[in-house]
Amino acid sequence: MKDKIFEKSIDLFGENGFSETSIQHIVDALGVTKGTFYYYFTSKEQILMEIHLRFINDILAKQDAIIQDPNRNYQEKIYEIICMLMKNIEVQGKSAKIFFREMQNLSDGHLSQIFEKRDEFRIKFQELIELGMEKGEFRKDLDSHIAALGILGMVNWSYHWFDPDGPLSDTTVAKIYIDLVLNGIKAE
Amino acid sequence: MKDKIFEKSIDLFGENGFSETSIQHIVDALGVTKGTFYYYFTSKEQILMEIHLRFINDILAKQDAIIQDPNRNYQEKIYEIICMLMKNIEVQGKSAKIFFREMQNLSDGHLSQIFEKRDEFRIKFQELIELGMEKGEFRKDLDSHIAALGILGMVNWSYHWFDPDGPLSDTTVAKIYIDLVLNGIKAE
Amino acid sequence: MKDKIFEKSIDLFGENGFSETSIQHIVDALGVTKGTFYYYFTSKEQILMEIHLRFINDILAKQDAIIQDPNRNYQEKIYEIICMLMKNIEVQGKSAKIFFREMQNLSDGHLSQIFEKRDEFRIKFQELIELGMEKGEFRKDLDSHIAALGILGMVNWSYHWFDPDGPLSDTTVAKIYIDLVLNGIKAE
Amino acid sequence: MKDKIFEKSIDLFGENGFSETSIQHIVDALGVTKGTFYYYFTSKEQILMEIHLRFINDILAKQDAIIQDPNRNYQEKIYEIICMLMKNIEVQGKSAKIFFREMQNLSDGHLSQIFEKRDEFRIKFQELIELGMEKGEFRKDLDSHIAALGILGMVNWSYHWFDPDGPLSDTTVAKIYIDLVLNGIKAE
DNA sequence: TATGAATGAGAGTTCATTCAT
DNA sequence: GATGAATGAACTCTCATTCAT
CATH class of the missing domain: 1.10.10.60 (Homeodomain-like)
Structure with a gap:
């Protein structure tokens, strides 16, 4: 029950x-x-908090698994994370909507707990970019902080429009995103 | 009053x-x-609708002005639009938050009015990308639809974290975004 | 105005x-x-009171005119009053509805003023019955009080269903009523 | 509760x-x-509707019982119905007041439900008159429709003035009414 | 004559929550 | 494990009325 x-x-x-x-x-x-x-x-808010916790803990765990994978370089790791986030929107779209939209309804105490975890996720993502920069996979002149916010924003925003039952699969979108992010749109 | x-x-x-x-x-x-x-x-929702209308009409008008500017190429137009959106988040951050977050509280009739205008904005942005592809400014192999959604998502998402009183100006962020979008993060 | x-x-x-x-x-x-x-x-209730006053004063005056007519016997006078009431419902149906339905919304002071006048009307009607009884026009064994209430009730009730634009004229209905009242429904 | x-x-x-x-x-x-x-x-109006339903269903059932009684002729049936209505006003005067006065506060859907039942009651009463006319109990030249409206109006109107705690019993009034209705007021 | 801004009390209704059973 | 009765505070919205201009 x-x-x-x-x-x-x-x-x-x-x-x-x-x-x-x-x-x-x-x-x-x-x-x-x-x-x-x-x-x-015990309260309506408790349920909201559990939804948030389950969602963020889940993607944190998945992110960690990807980060620790020794067989992938940083480009691939970032691709995997984007894929994972898109898949998440696909399979638990409702939770994603709630996570991104209903934060404000958490109590202050709960809210800061969630903020911490969201920050953790973002910082780990940013670290991947920085490591990739050191390794020479990425341009050395990037602002890793804004880049991380920008890329994650692009992906997260998808919950607004991405339709699991639509013609595009999560992987298709993820591939287009990673191409965009890696190569930009400018003609060479 | x-x-x-x-x-x-x-x-x-x-x-x-x-x-x-x-x-x-x-x-x-x-x-x-x-x-x-x-x-x-006449109602609380009426105010919400007026906020939405003012916001979307404002950025639609500004977008049009940029599109029609004969002195700019497509790269520059897209940069200008990103700048404009960031500036918008800076100067009317509250309205932006409401616009992106409280849509669901509009009545069905009002909601579809707003949807139309949001679609209009997005489609016009997408058309800029397509024109730039034809002109040879952008890569010919782009998926203009997803690219538009991705870039706009990246920018729109900023309302979640961008702090007008923080150390970064709207133009700074916009410049980083456009560099990201044009050139990607991959080292050459 | x-x-x-x-x-x-x-x-x-x-x-x-x-x-x-x-x-x-x-x-x-x-x-x-x-x-x-x-x-x-000065108030919404004042208007209601004026509607009531105009309505009741009007029918009181008309009743008086009928009562004082020296050329009519009591049967005819009662017939004339019924006609007058029906015509009233016809030509000022809205006022009638308000008069019969919205009394309760008058203030206590106003209400008792109206009550007095309504009583006056009823009592004068009852007196006609009594005079007719004395004169031998009506049966001597009537309860004039209840008879007056019954006949007036029958007529007044018409405001519930009588439609000025319907097939029956006010006079038609009045004639049927007076026949009913004078002769009853029983076969001889 | x-x-x-x-x-x-x-x-x-x-x-x-x-x-x-x-x-x-x-x-x-x-x-x-x-x-x-x-x-x-679920609403204030729901209570109003329940009052209406209880009232009209009750008198419809009682009317049916009277109509089906094989031991009474039509005169008696009509008398019984008048008695029943007066008793109703006596014992549930408040409900009667509400029923006759507050109809307009029902929602459209509920209102038409009640109208149907009120019409049903009136039509059945009218049929009794018509059957009595055929049987020779009542005059053959009656307008059964207006007669029904008139008689019921006379009785219903009583809710305006009939006082259960007054000197007259419901049966007394009903008897006077039926005498009036059957025999009229004219001296023979 | 007439307006328009403002009030304040109260309307019907919703809802998260409690608690004895 | 689950219910059903009850609460109380808050909600959006309405409205007759006042009054300076």
Whole structure:
């Protein structure tokens, strides 16, 4: 039951927004009562926090796996991370929407916890760029900080428009992005 | 008074979110009463719509001006648009936050009006890329659609982190972005 | 202007009800402002009272004229009153609706004023019945009080269903009523 | 509690009118909170509709029972219906007031439901008159439609003035009414 | 004559949460 | 494990009325 409530909450928060989704909506959709919700969760915000935690911990773990892979150079690692993020938007689009859109509804304490992890993700990404610069894979004159923000922004923004049921696969988009990021759009 | 209410609404919607900001908050912050709010506006959503319209109409007009400039090539036009968007985030950051975050709170009728205009902006940007490809300014093998979405995503995302009072100016960021977009990060 | 406001109020109170009609509705329908309303009337209830007064004074005067007519016997006088009431519903249906339906929205002081006049009308009608009984026009065993209430009720109720634009004229209905009242429905 | 709220609503709607009675009034009178009201009812109008339905269904059922009684002729059936209506006004005067006065506050959908049932009642009454005419109990030259409207109007109107605690019983009034209706007031 | 800005009280309704059972 | 009754605070919005101009 706990899992059912959790999944249905993701569904409805993603579809209609956190503030717009009442606990009544959630329990009605499951045919149970509000009491049941409060038996498993202490507040609506707690569920939002769990969604956030699950999402960010998941991509942090995946990022770490990619970073530690000894068989890939930095270009490939960045490609893998972009792929991973796009796949994430594809398979858990609702969670992604909630993660990127409903942050503000977390309590201050929870919010800073999440911020820390988001920063961690971004900094690790930035470090890959810096290591690639040292190794000569990337241009030496980059601003790694803004580059990281720019590339991640490009990818994250996709949750606004990317449609898992549309004609483009996550990998297709990821490949176009990495080409864009590596080579730019200027004709040589 | 109408303007005061409008500006304060932008302030509070931007700071705390649309759903989280009550009309009571707005009028309390101005030392007037709820009646005053409803004397000037017919609903809370009407204000949200006006914020959206003002924002999108403004950047559409600015985009048009840039597009029609006969003294600039396509690289420069795209740079100008990126600059313009960043400047927009700088000077009306609250409106930008609201524009990118609170869309969902518009009524269906209003929402589709805004969608149309957002699409218009994106398509015009994409056309610049395509014209630049024809002219030989940009690589011929680009996917102009995804490229447009990617570049605009990168820029738009900045509203999440860009701090007008921080050490980086909007132009600085825009220059880094355009370098990234034109040349990519790969070492030659 | 005062008259315009008065007439439009009758219109809207009759159509939508007193409580459901706001002063805003009234002035909007006339293209003026609320200030104008309060320039001519001191309150919404005052208008309601004036509607009531005009209506009841009008039918009281008409009743008096009928009662004093020396050329008619009591049967005829009662017939004339029924006719007059039906005609009233026909030509000022909105006022009638308001008169019969919105009484409760008068202040206590005003209400008792109206009650007095309504009682006056009923009592005068009852007196006609009693005089007719003495004269031998009507049965001697009537309960004049209930008879008056019953007959007036029958006629007044018509405002619920009588449609001035329908197939039946006010006189037609009045004739059927008086036949009913005089002769009953039982076969001889 | 649900019943308590229902009964108190009848009380207050009847006393002060539907629009004039706020939910706050209702719950204050019961010492509960507005939340409680909305736990049991979805809107103020829903309660109004339930009052209407209960009232009209009740008198429709009672009318049917009278119509189907094989031991009574049409005169008697009509008398029984008048008695029943008067008794109804006596024992549930508040509901009657609401039923006859607050119809307009129903939503369109609900209103037409009630109209149908009111029409059904009236038509069945009219049919009794017509059957009585065929049987020779009533005059053959009646306009059954207007007669039905007139008689029911006379009875219904009683809710305006009939006082259950007054000197006249419901049966007394009903008897006077039926005498009036059957025999008329004219001296033979 | 008429306006327009502003008020303040109150309307119906929603909702996260509590808690005895 | 789950319910159902109840709360209380907050919500958006309405409206009759006032008053300086």
